[in-house]
Amino acid sequence: MGKGNLSNVGQFVIEDFSDLPNLQSLLFGIFTIVYMSILMGNGLIIVITKPDPALQTPMYFFLGNFSFLEICYTSVILPRMLKNLWTQNRNISFVACATQLCFLLILGATECFLLAVMAYDRYVAICKPLYYPIIMNQKVCIQLVIGSWICGIPVQIGQTYQIFSLSFCSSNKLNHVFCDIPPLLKLACGEISINELSVYAVAVLFVMVPFLFIIWSYSKIIVTILNLPVGMGRSKAFSTCSSHLITVTLFFGSAIITYLRPKSTHSPGIDKVLSLFYTIVTPMFNPLIYGLRNKDVISALKKLF
Template identity: 65%
Template sequence: MEFILLGFADIPHLQWFLFGLFLIIYIIILMSNGTIFLITKIDPALQSPVYFFLANFSFLEICFVTATLPRMLMNLGTQRRRISLVACATQMCFFLLFGGTECLLLAVLAYYRYVAICNPLNYPLVVNRRVCIQLVTGSWTIGIPLMIVQTYQIFSLPFCGSNQIDHFFCDILPVLKLACGDTFVNMMLVYTIALLFVMVPFLWILGSYSKIMCIILKLSSATSRAKAFSTCSSHLMVVVLFFGSAIITYLRPNTRHSEGTGKMLSLFYTILTPIFNPMIYCLRNKDVIMALRKLLCK
């Protein structure tokens, strides 16, 4: 009827340090993404399609970290690591939904940037308000049935052995290890969804940025090239960090590996990238900085 999330129980002397660290990270993520979401809604200068994408992206980051971090903070603070079967299934479902949506939204942002740089004359036609709403709505909704089916299949399995999940949240692979039945079909579904929601968007992003790089190389101004390379390289760094850790976690062969490695990899795509994304995508943007200054002055 319940599981025990071991989390970081193997390092008891660092429990309060980790609690303070993750609490600070969570507050920073909420404040930075919440501020970006707020100013993109109230500032008239930030009503273009790109800021519509970034507002949705910031809201998604808040949802994504909230699916895992509050439970982890509660476990670190109270040392009560128990989680009911229903709560575990709910956490997994929302984590998968928000994670899949983030993969698709990152691909949409790459598409927007590709059109803006490689096809600027058609940009107003290709990236208009209606198309933006359709892309964002599709990113949020396309994964809902798949993630619900995935979660339902996993929690329909019998759990008759250990109830200790060696992770800090209810992730797919640690939970599947506790199942007593045949998990072949479940693993095939995990690989299929990981290919569709992780690998395909990642390859799309790499393809978009490779074409963007080709255009940048043709720029006559060295200053423009350096600025464009700086922006694209920072975007790619966060994308590779997020997708790389997710690909290694969900698409590596099912062999004996360190549980600590799995937990460390999951920290990259659940905590580190949400704290970097607002800095990389928004807080280096002059329009966002101006809007932030106006808000602070008011």
């Protein structure tokens, strides 16, 4: 499109996989299967953690909330992606793009905080087992979950408003799979250094701070486990943490590389792959990671079926 402020045009074009015209039907089929597996797998985790008495603990309360969050997170992205692949119409209005980005940022911040809360739960369970029922009582667990869901809302709404207050004057084509900050900033014209600094600051606050807290929690957990006598529940203690660590590595690894690496190293292809990791791959593997590696979950599944 010609130069000028595209904010008045009213839409972007999400290019996603338009460079693979012969694979549109195949990609639609693959992402449909992926989305259905995310809905069913995480839905199953929610269902089995409610009625089973063995799963009425803080760890599974947080896991049920995490599974619900994963369903919400992917539902912000995948239905629109499937619609684009099916209709080949990749236009998205400014309002729809801003809404998608806002929900994506809010739910992403919630996931960061909820993973930190789950790490804290494991820290208290292993490092302070005698005080665990007192510290992680039902009221505290509910407060931690509510806090994880709402604390990022005002900041992420403000960041979304800031991004969409920019002028877009080079093109309206987003070379990405959904509306995200890095591809939007690439289309912005004028001085955007303040906006980029703001993005880094928010990423540090909502990504790095929870990540560093998780590292601190697990450093304490590892020291405590290594100080246990050989055979005194070491393997069980490690097994209760391993599933969470795998999820943390997948989600935070891709998110940190996406939002905190230098601008000069960004490329559309790598950004697309990384974004699929923290928005689709992690939610898809979440039920498998927690289900196949957890005897209580496997036992609950056998009872259910």
